[in-house]
Amino acid sequence: MIGQLNHVAIVVPDLAVSRERYTKVLGTNVSAPVDLHEHGIAVCFVELPNTKTELMTPLGTKSPVSAFLGRNPSGGMHHICYEVRDLRAARDHLVAGGARVLGTGEPKLGAHGLPVLFLHPKDFDGTLIELEEIAQ
């Protein structure tokens, strides 16, 4: 059911500082930062040959990652995103298996403009899992 690992997301306290460190010290290509006001985050992507690492930081006072950064002032790994081909079918299979979907359970447009759902971290070893529906 689960396809590729789309990205691993890391919350960082200062996007510009992290971007420079990934570029200069780790020697990676990192995309230009983008403010996603409607999602309350600013992001850039570490472009790896097989997947990507998302660096994200809160934008505005109501950011969904502000509380995480409050608990982890240095930042930290936030979630893993896996691709699925049919998000509603995946959700139904997951719920039938006892997993909890966060929010209303209905897919929303995620930060990358594709339908997403998040699974309850308590059902997956303290790990927040995002499922993203990719084009067929």
Add this chain to the structure above:
Amino acid sequence: MIGQLNHVAIVVPDLAVSRERYTKVLGTNVSAPVDLHEHGIAVCFVELPNTKTELMTPLGTKSPVSAFLGRNPSGGMHHICYEVRDLRAARDHLVAGGARVLGTGEPKLGAHGLPVLFLHPKDFDGTLIELEEIAQ
């Protein structure tokens, strides 16, 4: 310098339970569990089309991930492993850039039988980064 994302590692409280959940509920292929006594962990791998997720749990009383599980009883994301072609050259570049390498700074054979180094989480947004030297 950094190549592919080799794996994301998640510490889990019960490997058999997690393995079954990833297999049945997420619908993934998961390798058979292997006890790595010399590393103090038992592991299995969620096999994804482009990379893998490592599920690991402490083995024995001196496991390097026992303290992590003590702080995070439900489990949690533990580290990200990136591939490099020349581990010592990567280390020298990182140290010149101000990053700290854990331990003696000399590569050791990791859980997968390849030379590895770990970078200080404080230098990378609270994220423990493993570098693994892959065959040329």
